[in-house]
Amino acid sequence: MLTTRKLLHRARKVTSCIKILITPIREVNSIPQFNRKQFADNGFYCSSPAFLGRIPIRFCSSASVMETVDWNQKWPAVDACEESNIEALDKNQGTYITVKAYLLGTSVDLKGLQTEHVFDVVPPNSRSANNVVLRVSSNNMLEHSSTKTGIEARNESWSNHRHMVVFQYGSVVLFNFAEQEEEGYLQIVRKYASDLLTETRKDDYAIVEKPSLDTWMREGHDYIVLKRFDIDCIRTIGIVLGQSIALDHFVRQVDGMVAEFIDLNKGMEKTGTFTMKRKKLFQLVGQTNTNLANVIFKLGLFERSDVAWKNAKYAQIWEYLRDEYELQQRFGSLDYKLKFVEHNVRFFLEILQNRKSDALEWLIIILLSAEIMIGLYDIIRNTGMDHFTNF
Known part of the structure; x- marks a missing residue:
């Protein structure tokens, strides 16, 4: 399901690609005495499939294209979708971790969840009580068939575990879960959730752990590249995604x-x-x-x-x-x-x-009118009785 944020992000990406492809043509067309045949004979090509024919394209800096231009120079081809190549390179060189955010209901009983799955709970690093992190080893938590103690399980490599962040307000964020096993773990949370939604909301994200990264993090399109992936990354990313899906x-x-x-x-x-x-x-x-x-x-x-x-x-x-x-x-x-x-x-x-x-005003008017009528009736009746008595 594409959220509004994803649609806007993709629209911006398409727009940037179009600008990359259109701008050089406008610059070339603005040059006086432009001879298209001469350029075609010199062998200028555009690498983008969006353009047909032999059209010269050159990406210029802030300097004007009217400055020194060597028309005999064969300019290198530039791929307008370079961002996609960077994304593929990140995924190939690093560890790819899927992240799925769900909204199941309006609230979750975290105490009950922690009590039943005490060996899977990652100890909190603060007194915050609005979320709990569960770590799942290669053995399915649904079966409870692991013979390892909680301490031994925690000492295993991070790559052997999946993590689930459950929030009190009904959001669940899954890290590194296969698509076919997600529903089973969501059913665990649903047992402790109240006011379940008729339609489960979902959002997708991804993390690439890349130890060779020069900086601590680098942004990507619907993913983030991290130098190191740990429990604090899980808490930080989980909080934002949980808030977003609930919002x-x-x-x-x-x-x-x-x-x-x-x-x-x-x-x-x-x-x-x-x-x-x-x-x-x-x-x-x-x-x-x-x-x-x-x-x-x-x-x-x-x-x-x-x-x-x-x-x-x-x-x-x-x-x-x-x-x-x-x-x-x-x-x-x-x-x-x-x-x-x-x-x-x-x-x-x-x-x-x-x-x-x-x-109320009409009611008051009616009561006053009734009181006046009763008063007039009493006056008329008393007047009639006095006249009869005198007679």
């Missing part, structure tokens, strides 16, 4: 509320009134407040990872991934939508309140 769920919920109010406004535009009941509006108020509280407090969207606080290397990963997944921008969009919903809720509640006030 996507809350955004979809708010989008549904926005669509509901848009339809309500359209109906009111046509009929001059609306039919939503007061109870439904109060439910929307509660849902709006709950979503905002979950994003800020439950997800901890504005809280820096404990590992990132202690080590600048992991802080670099944390900041890069937050920017890559656009968490700040997505929260800003969510907050804007919530304000739109809040404005509409306030508006319609005022209308309902005015309706109630109008009803």
Whole structure:
């Protein structure tokens, strides 16, 4: 499933490739007295399949192409999709680790999960209680058939294990799991989850561990290259991916509320009134407040990872991934939508309140009218009795 972030990333990549291919042609066409036949005879070719014919292409620096140009020079071919080659090279030279993020429900009982799988739990490095890391050896955790103790299992190589980060707010991030075994491990978490979603949300990412890397990390397209992959990398990456997939769920919920109010406004535009009941509006108020509280407090969207606080290397990963997944921008969009919903809720509640006030005013008018009628009746009756008595 392609998320909005992936679609934007791929669109930017395609756009950059097009710019690489189009810009040189514009530069050549801008040269006075351009003779295409002369260039063709000199044997200039474009290596990109996007262009047909023999078209001269040269990638220039900030200097103008009107400066010294050697037309007899055969320029080297430039591949517009060089980024794909770099990605393939990274995967071949390093250890490729798949990362899958899922959202199963609104909450997970972490204490119950840790109690049943105590030997698989990686000891936490802080007092944070909103996530737990489970390490899985080559023996399937579902079978519990391992004869090794928890300490012996932890001393094995990292390449012999897979890791699962489970968050209290319902996200699960799987590291290095085969696709056919993912569902089995997700079923373990579902036993401790509440308010399961009808449609499981999913997002894909990848890590390339490359010890020969000159720097601590290097970014890629939907993957990150790390010099060393360890438990702190798992915690840091897991936190960002878990927050991202959960935030996507809350955004979809708010989008549904926005669509509901848009339809309500359209109906009111046509009929001059609306039919939503007061109870439904109060439910929307509660849902709006709950979503905002979950994003800020439950997800901890504005809280820096404990590992990132202690080590600048992991802080670099944390900041890069937050920017890559656009968490700040997505929260800003969510907050804007919530304000739109809040404005509409306030508006319609005022209308309902005015309706109630109008009803009360009419009730008062009716009671006053009844009281006046009773008073007139008493006056007429008393007047009639006095006249009869005098007669």
